[in-house]
């Protein structure tokens with residue numbers, strides 16, 4: 001039997017699949033399509049590219065192997081976070097260089113606002129709440145991280161603030177954390193609703209989206225690229241490869257740049273009104289400073305949406321229900337022992353340097369990998385920049401630090417041992 005989480009014929013079951021508005025109608029590609037731009041992958045990267053390129057007047061064809069939002073974009077926690085997971089602005093600038101460093105930091109700074117602006121502009125039904133994203137410190141020693149982030153993001157104009165212990169208790173609805181920081185431009189969405197809404201907006205702007213249409217090869221055809229699927233092909237001058245952690249070897253080395261790391265997501269049954277009012281009462285989305293991340297948010301129906309990581313994937317359902325119920329009850333005693341209505345998972349594209357790797361793979365061919373778990377806002381923003389590149393803006397004018405494709409060495413082995421990193425993170429989380 002096909003694994004329902006990895007079967008491209010259907011959306012995997014999840015809270016979001018059960019609650020997002022329907023996808024716009026699409027069909028597989030049949031025959032030849034000709035466009036200015038072909039986009040491979042209908043997650044946020046590809047859909048944002050398609051929307052912005054179509055709005056700029058390009059003819060656009062999107063090819064999606066499965067369904068709109070079938071990859072990470074339809075399965076994530078829906079936290080809209082305008083930061084990278086590990087690197088702060090100074091480190092980003094040091095890593096990518098003075099030329100593109102600050103422009104790229106500014107792109108990240110404004111990325112959450114972009115998501116909520118798009119949702120408002122296109123009337124996307126995505127349960128959007130822009131009441132801030134908060135990162136509490138799980139040990140007093142980690143308040144140093146909060147201070148550094150407020151200083152570095154604040155000096156670059158981000159709407160951030162330090163949060164003391166009492167205020168954090170009020171924001172989170174628990175004494176579990178020691179304080180932290182928050183970014184007011186962040187928030188939460190129904191991630192699949194957002195993907196489907198972006199798709200509808202792209203179609204409205206003139207893009208064509210073909211689903212159940214895996215790109216099997218990319219070849220040169222005169223002055224154009226030919227992207228072939230089982231049912232036909234697309235001829236286009238420009239190409240965006242937006243397959244991320246769900247990609248295969250369509251372009252040499254691109255998908256091998258990341259290790260797909262499984263992240264488990266869970267949603268409780270709807271909690272009672274009093275409990276709902278007492279946890280994250282102001283509607284924040286929250287991810288703490290642990291390596292084995294604690295993350296929580298509500299959906300629009302009073303379900304607490306959380307999850308975690310496991311070292312061993314086999315038989316995950318039962319173990320996860322026990323582990324995360326115990327965790328949630330410890331963090332939020334008022335919750336009692338929660339029951340989960342939904343458990344699902346997806347793959348995050350993780351790389352070694354924790355930096356997004358952004359490429360011009362050949363003239364007019366763009367792609368990126370390496371969200372490292374922070375991609376809702378970032379993929380949207382990078383997609384917009386790919387659209388500008390496809391529409392003719394010179395790369396040197398765009399805030400994208402380009403790098404050569406760099407596959408993870410011994411990736412097969414690295415992929416097998418990656419889940420064991422969770423054990424190390426758990427140990428490190430207990431140290432100052």
Ligand SMILES: Cc1cc2nc3c(=O)[nH]c(=O)nc-3n(C[C@H](O)[C@H](O)[C@H](O)COP(=O)(O)OP(=O)(O)OC[C@H]3O[C@@H](n4cnc5c(N)ncnc54)[C@H](O)[C@@H]3O)c2cc1C
Pocket residue numbers: 040041042043044045046063064065066067068069070071072073074075076077078079080081213214215216242243244245246247248250263264265345346347348371372373374375376377378379
């Ligand atoms: C479980 C989980 C939780 C997460 N939580 C958060 C969060 O709360 N906040 C946050 O900021 N980020 C989060 N992320 C990361 C975020 O979801 C991703 O960074 C983002 O969705 C990446 O979008 P994308 O379009 O680049 O890739 P995807 O959404 O993965 O899209 C890639 C698409 O390409 C398609 N594809 C692959 N190969 C082909 C082919 N050959 N032909 C055609 N189509 C192809 C796939 O089917 C897929 O639909 C999470 C990720 C996961 C997995």
